[in-house]
């Protein structure tokens with residue numbers, strides 16, 4: 001059984017510090033929902049508020065339509081997977097997994113049966129008798145998931161559960177997590193500061209910065225149609241060009257940048273004279289001339305060959321760093337260091353947003 | 362004479378054997394980069410070190426105990442007869458604990474005092490644990506840093522007052538005309554004063570209080586290193602608070618619990634001041650009997666025998682408990 005989670009104008013303060021600022025969200029039952037944001041932006045705080053370890057200073061949390069105020073973490077239909085897993089080191093794997101059932105007074109026999117079922121689910125069928133210290137990091141990861149699933153939560157909350165694993169294992173566990181979620185069909189709320197993780201696994205993503213939810217959308221939308229400069233600069237690589245809107249029409253806006261007028265889409269309907277930032281992704285650039293208000297000339301600093309693509313780093317007109325990614329096809333000649341390069345982009349791939357805070361590099 | 366001489370020779374022989382073994386070992390597994398003790402410190406300084414350590418270990422630690430052991434296997438004799446023909450090895454002193462040598466009856470008084478001391482110490486340990494566990498848990502996991510510092514200060518400062526003064530202060534509080542009785546009678550809870558000292562309440566309170574810190578700090582140390590997330594994980598999985606303590610905190614803190622309980626038990630079983638000042642008139646603490654043998658009747662052999670009976674019983678009891686709760690001795694001193 002799954003349940004949706006609603007945050008209704010939730011604000012969480014620690015003293016005078018606001019860790020979560022007026023968050024309103026509607027996470028649907030059965031959804032794989034991610035919170036993505038840099039360290040310290042309030043992700044864990046939101047998760048702890050949903051699981052009941054923190055009370056919102058304002059607003060309310062509803063799970064399955066039911067108001068959760070005054071209901072403790074041991075009474076909520078949620079299960080939390082901690083950043084450091086927090087498995088019980090003195091218990092066996094099977095005892096860890098069925099601890100939630102034990103405190104509910106489930107009989108030994110029933111617990112053994114359930115442990116076996118979950119060990120099969122996480123593909124560790126013969127490891128029940130071991131101590132958690134005798135398993136590998138990835139195996140412990142799965143034990144933590146099984147322990148949380150054992151109490152049949154309607155919502156599973158995961159706090160950067162993969163951050164302690166090495167890259168290979170992390171990628172493997174992404175698929176596995178997604179598969180487990182499909183199989184058990186409950187709501188997953190997943191926290192990460194790794195955009196790759198968020199983009200590959202989630203149905204929808206909430207991008208956060210300094211306690212404020214910047215945008216809630218599916219991965220493709222967040223990547224292609226960012227709502228704020230923060231989202232544009234935090235999710236994926238992006239090249240910002242700062243300037244003033246000089247012309248706004250039906251197809252987009254032109255802003256005056258140090259490189260001259262550059263054009264992009266205008267989803268926020270900025271008007272002439274507004275301060276704005278144009279974002280163009282590295283892979284949207286191509287070598288050579290394009291439309292006059294989508295072409296710029298810069299000096300090549302260096303390039304980095306990365307197998308499937310080459311990153312070219314350029315500078316010019318007071319902009320220190322422009323990154324362009326050139327794919328292998330087309331056989332374009334990569335400019336060498338010091339070379340002047342003319343590059344252009346499809347104006348439909350640029351997006352003009354009102355000036356605002358960007359993600360720190 | 363011979364047996365006493367033997368005691369003094371025994372440690373020397375043991376040391377000689379160990380030294381020979383060490384020499385052999387270092388010859389067999391010779392590490393050319395390793396400098397010997399004398400090479401590192403120089404010969405004269407090395408000799409001084411060794412002599413000092415040997416003096417301390419032998420004369421100040423080992424020999425007094427060994428002497429007492431030997432003494433306990435001898436009869437009580439006037440100085441003139443010591444080493445004479447009547448100074449034979451005997452277990453009479455140990456036997457006298459069970460059978461009174463004067464009337465050949467079972468030595469009820471002493472056995473009772475012994476059993477009472479052990480049981481009362483168990484009770485004190487339990488009481489102490491019940492008081493200290495919440496305090497230690499609060500200090501280690503729940504309290505804010507500032508409150509914990511205040512609490513610690515509050516725990517430690519009273520121990521600047523010496524033990525006898527503290528016992529007397531408690532006595533004043535608990536006496537039949539003391540503050541507590543006055544208060545109880547004042548608010549009409551009781552007509553006549555309650556004899557806190559006579560019914561041994563004072564003894565239990567005094568002993569528990571005396572060894573509060575001995576219990577709090579091992580517990581605090583053990584609980585402090587427990588990851589808060591484990592407590593929250595248990596809570597998140599639906600455990601009520603007491604199951605969290607039963608299943609997560611206490612198993613984790615078991616070595617600390619064992620070491621605190623062992624120390625409190627040993628110390629209260631061997632304590633002298635608190636039972637004397639706070640025990641009821643009919644209460645006979647076993648250590649008081651030992652004390653009297655040494656300093657009232659100058660019967661050192663019997664005093665020593667009694668002391669060793671207590672020591673052996675306490676060690677056996679502690680070992681049994683450790684075995685029962687599956688803690689190894691090594692863990693308790695971690």
Ligand SMILES: Nc1ncnc2c1ncn2[C@@H]1O[C@H](COP(=O)(O)OP(=O)(O)OP(=O)(O)O)[C@@H](O)[C@H]1O
Pocket residue numbers: 014017019037038039040041042043044045046193
């Ligand atoms: N108990 C607390 N008391 C005071 N401030 C807190 C407390 N918990 C968190 N904060 C602050 O709230 C902010 C958000 O913290 P949170 O743990 O939610 O960040 P996060 O997004 O999970 O970061 P990370 O990715 O590093 O885990 C931080 O600035 C943190 O210092």
Ligand SMILES: [Mg+2]
Pocket residue numbers: 043044045083159
């Ligand atoms: Mg966090």
